[in-house]
Amino acid sequence: MIKLKNIFKWYSSGFVKTFVLRDVSLDIAQGEFVSIMGPSGSGKSSLLNIIGMLDDPSEGEYYFLDQPVHKMKEKHRSELHKNHIGFVFQSYHLIDELTVYENLETPLLYKNIKSAERKAIVADTLDKFNIVGKKDLFPNQLSGGQQQLVGIARAVITTPKLILADEPTGNLNSAQGIEIMELFKKLNEEGVTIVQVTHSEKNAEYGSRIVSLLDGRVEQAYA
């Protein structure tokens, strides 16, 4: 599903190039649950952003569903991204001015889904995540765990093939963290490919594979 070939990412400031990723090659198959680990500054998030098409590599090739992302026009890429990828963030990033219901609805709006269908999908999702009672609340009326639940619900509402999670439990207490990880596991079992960035060994173990990064290089890959 994902094929990265010799990916480099650097930032130049003046004459100095600061490398964030060096020669990263990585294959992720459909249905995998991959955890990317590594110390701060090792390039985990950059790798995730490149996979999520939020950022471009400075060099290298990236194939998503066998299509060359590195050669695509912005519009095509945003179509791929919109239809196949969901994001979950450490600090949830819900829109403060919208209710839970409206936050969930937003991705559907950008996919031009008709109103009646939208209602049905949102209702389903609320049901599935057990947050029907919270649908009219605003993000600041929810606990962190609840917000992240909404965040995940929003990520999966468009039924993406891939979910990218950047330290999804980083801001949560351990009980909430476990709940969220169990949710990811369940989603994975339903067939969604998941790539998460995490510091926690315990969370990493939910996945089927760990990719370790150090100073922008892949250190080792467990099968």
Add this chain to the structure above:
Amino acid sequence: MYKNYLKVALRNLLRHKVYTFINITGLSVGIAFCLLILLFVKDEWSYDTFHPQADRIHRLAVKEITSDNQEYFGTSTAFVLAPVLKQSLPEIESTVRVATHRNLIRRGEAVFSENIHVVDTTFFQVFNFPLVKGNTATALKNPGTIVLTEETAKRIFGEEDPLGKPITVQLRETPYAFTVSAVAKNTPSNSSIRFDYLISFENAKNIWGERAFTSFYQVYGENYVKLTASGNINQIQQKLPAILKQHLGEDHTGQYLVLFQPITDIHLNTDFPEGLEPISDPAYSYILGTVALFVLLIASINFITLSLGRSIDRAREVGVRKVVGAVRQQLILQFWGEAVLVSLLALVLGLALTTLALPVFNELAGKKLSYSLFSTITLTSLLLAFVVGLLAGIYPALFLSNFNPVAVLKGRLQVGDANLYRRFLIGFQFMLSIGLIICTLVMSQQLRFLQNKNLGFDKEQVIIIPTGVGDNEALRIFDRMKNNLQNHPAIAEISHSVFAIGEGWMEADYRDNTKTVRPFMMNIVDVDFLKTMKAHLVAGRDFSREITSDISQGIIVNEALVKEYGWKDPLGQRLPGPNFPAHQIIGVVADFNYESLHTPVKPLVLALSDSLLRGADNVMIQASSRRKIMVRVKPGNLQTTVSLLEQTWKKDAPNLPFNYSFVDETINNQYQRELRLGQMMNYATSFAIFISCMGLFSLATLAVQKRRREIGVRKIMGASLQNIVLMFSKEFALLVLFAFLVATPIAYYVMQKWLQDFEYQVAISPWIFLLAGVLSLAIALITVSYQVIKAALANPVDALRSE
């Protein structure tokens, strides 16, 4: 999707009430201002467009250039002109002559001093003045019929039906019996012909005499022509010289040009002299329009800078939306839509403000504008709000939608890009404010100068009472009043003259020994005139009752006249030429401003009788030539003095209406246009400053918020309150300084232009610029300091912990 946008937008507006308030109030004041000015300008430009085929109606103007290059240009033209042209020009469909005559109208015991329009019977065919009662075809057919407007009918007849009722109209000295034949609608406020009474032109000979109908050199009114559908001015102008030559006679030298001024052009064309009604300077429309746009611009800039300043708030939303699938165009649309929404909300408030402010504005502008929600103005304003929203929203929309979601969501966002642009905008805002302050200050200084300038006589405490009757009767009334009043303790002096201060005096010209045409201004006065006016003689003596030759021979001239003729010793001189054999100068009066300060003091002759005029070739009279009694009263209770005058008048002039005016008020009325502009400028400037201050205040709030941590760190490092205030103020002070440097020369230039309208100008003092600069700097610093001081006084630990 749009519902989603709308929700976010409205919730954002509600959450940030202060910004919403500032944006919406600012914009709505701007919009209201623009609407009021729009109404004003629309009214100014709509003059006389209500006539059918207005494009075919023209007023005739005559430009005469004599063989020695003296030029006369008048829109009052000879009564003979239009009929003569119609005879020989098939291009002219019909003609109307319009002249006015001020005289007495009586109904039973009641007497009114009124302005009566004397018009051709074609009046109702050419012009669109609908009747409420009566028939346009017959209303003026009979010379003994009179048409009233609804307003005058009500004044004279009350609720009675005036049709067929008798009314006495005095023409010159003779009362004639008239019958009311029709009632016309009141003339629209945007008409260059404004009448209260209409009588047929048949009566003109009883007013101006038979010769007025044959002479090309006696001018008493306006001539209008309506061209045929195919009529072409160029063709007419080609035929004109031959036609005029035939009527003026072969021995006429010099040029006699007849100009066709479109009726819709009358009100705003200052190149043509004023006719029966005052005209308006289009520059005032432009000035006011520009000022209104400035106010709107300042409010729009607030919107832009505040949107940019608050972009951090919205950045995360942009990031999230991009991540969940929004493309940039959709975000641009969203933010743009928000801007339009804000301006539409401002429009609603703006329309309400317009309605509320209209009475005040009418007072200021001296107009009777009205506004209804269901008019094109509403549509125009909708468009205006839309455009403002689009223009003010575009940059913030582009800026916000451009955020990189990775940077935003990871909190690595640096909002430095818009800073330069924002500074430029704030600087521009200041520039407008400073410019407006300077202009307002210069205008008010000039107006104060006009009102306080020594005019060469004492304008205070003088009451003018127009007699409104012919000379013989007027002088009889004067004698009686003088007898009754001259020893009264409240009265200082009493005198009379044909023309009062503040109205146009008569202009005469003659040919001197070398056949050169020489014009002079003239007034016919009473012996005590100069004494009553407190004007000063610089040579010779005043008129005297003892010296009987003064009546027909003595004249007093002003210094301007002496200078024009270059006399070393003016006393005993006479105007050169064969026309004035018996006159001589007995005194020279110091120049005094008998006309408004727009014009210089022209050469003037004062005489006790009109005998001098017999030698004049042309006499031009603008104002009523009926005697005015002039009373200088002693300081004290004016009200009781006025009622004393009224009682005396009632006794001495029974059956005549009592009117009065104060000289100083009449003089101030000469500057009404400028006074009005000045007052409107005051308002505009106050609003502009207020709106920019609101914007500045919230920007300072944002700047301080963003740098709270920095303030905290600096305080811990030992910075004092002053250090911190200075740090923030420096930035704004520089902006103000820059704005000041740009605004000053522009404002100076504009004001120089404006002052050129006046013969007497106040010197633009550098203090004005300094004051404007210091004022705006002070306002800016006070606004900014409030926020900075608040932040600087806060405990730095709190600021650091919150990060």
